[in-house]
Amino acid sequence: MFRIDRNLTADELDKTLRADVAEGLTSSPKSLPPKWFYDERGSVLFEEITGLPEYYPTRAERAILEHRSDEIAEAADAAALIELGSGSGVKTRLLLDAMSRHGTLERFVPVDVSGDFLASSARPVADDYPGLDVHAVVGDFEHHLGLLPVGGEGGRRLLAVLGSTIGNQEPAARALFLRDIHDTLAPGDSLLLGADLVKDPERLVAAYDDSQGVTAAFNRNVLSVIDHRLGGDLDPDDFDHVALWDPENEWIEMRLRARRRLRAHIRDLDLEVDFAEGEEMRTEISAKFRREGLSAELDRAGFDLAHWWTDPNGDFALGLATVR
Numbered sequence: 001m002f003r004i005d006r007n008l009t010a011d012e013l014d015k016t017l018r019a020d021v022a023e024g025l026t027s028s029p030k031s032l033p034p035k036w037f038y039d040e041r042g043s044v045l046f047e048e049i050t051g052l053p054e055y056y057p058t059r060a061e062r063a064i065l066e067h068r069s070d071e072i073a074e075a076a077d078a079a080a081l082i083e084l085g086s087g088s089g090v091k092t093r094l095l096l097d098a099m100s101r102h103g104t105l106e107r108f109v110p111v112d113v114s115g116d117f118l119a120s121s122a123r124p125v126a127d128d129y130p131g132l133d134v135h136a137v138v139g140d141f142e143h144h145l146g147l148l149p150v151g152g153e154g155g156r157r158l159l160a161v162l163g164s165t166i167g168n169q170e171p172a173a174r175a176l177f178l179r180d181i182h183d184t185l186a187p188g189d190s191l192l193l194g195a196d197l198v199k200d201p202e203r204l205v206a207a208y209d210d211s212q213g214v215t216a217a218f219n220r221n222v223l224s225v226i227d228h229r230l231g232g233d234l235d236p237d238d239f240d241h242v243a244l245w246d247p248e249n250e251w252i253e254m255r256l257r258a259r260r261r262l263r264a265h266i267r268d269l270d271l272e273v274d275f276a277e278g279e280e281m282r283t284e285i286s287a288k289f290r291r292e293g294l295s296a297e298l299d300r301a302g303f304d305l306a307h308w309w310t311d312p313n314g315d316f317a318l319g320l321a322t323v324r
Helices: 010-026 040-050 057-076 090-102 115-121 123-128 171-184 201-207 214-230 291-300
Strands: 002-006 080-084 107-112 133-138 157-161 190-196 239-246 251-258 262-266 271-275 280-287 303-310 316-323
Touching: 002 115, 002 123, 010 214, 010 262, 010 271, 040 214, 057 090, 057 190, 057 303, 057 316, 080 090, 090 123, 090 157, 107 115, 115 123, 115 133, 123 133, 157 171, 171 291, 190 291, 201 239, 201 251, 214 239, 214 251, 214 280, 291 303, 291 316
Parallel strands: 002 133, 080 107, 080 157, 107 133, 157 190
Antiparallel strands: 190 316, 239 251, 251 280, 262 271, 303 316
């Protein structure tokens, strides 16, 4: 069975883009949210990134799921899997398979901002898992958690946030997000959280500044999204890709640095934006975690960190936290 709820229309998504770009380009320092990397080309580039030798997180997280998914399914003992932001890829199916073997799986609720993506990726799950109720939801999970169809069906729920997506938020926003997840769930439900771990800064920077320049193209692509969707004239070739390790905050920052003094026009916003030569605009943070720190954040949000699995190299972790 397959159905899809559309809580975020194309017009609403366009309004969000307009607001984010207007605010980000008029702020000091300038910034743009990383969710706007992902048009069709951005998604293709990110898939390339996940296969690069420098970019370990996807391989490490998949290795954990390949070896620990049955343990995760047993510990969660859930009838429903809710996944925020990553659709129905290989990692999702490892979880679905394990929960099916455990004998409790009844529902799958994938959540993504792209309705086209969900329609093409979640429907095959319904075909491949006979008897599974696949209820896809188009929405921005940072704002629409209260609209998820997660109540009234009975059975425990497992909500998954994979890929260290949680690291793209600053601490204050992350705290609100974890509290919102807590309030969406019920006592006994679980949160499966992917977390990239603190490690050698040289390895971290290399993962976000690969030798083939794929991450640089991915970073610059946010400018192409603005040009295409808002009538901008930002030239990606006018900006250098920058990846830096911030030891105080323990996160990677991706930035775009203007190669020359320039003035950009965003037609649909009636906006002119000046960049000084060498001026940097932040496009992403990717926080790295330590077990004790993440456990404390979860505790403040109303969760108990019950299980912690890492890949053999200790690069990445999956934490299973229960709602109290």
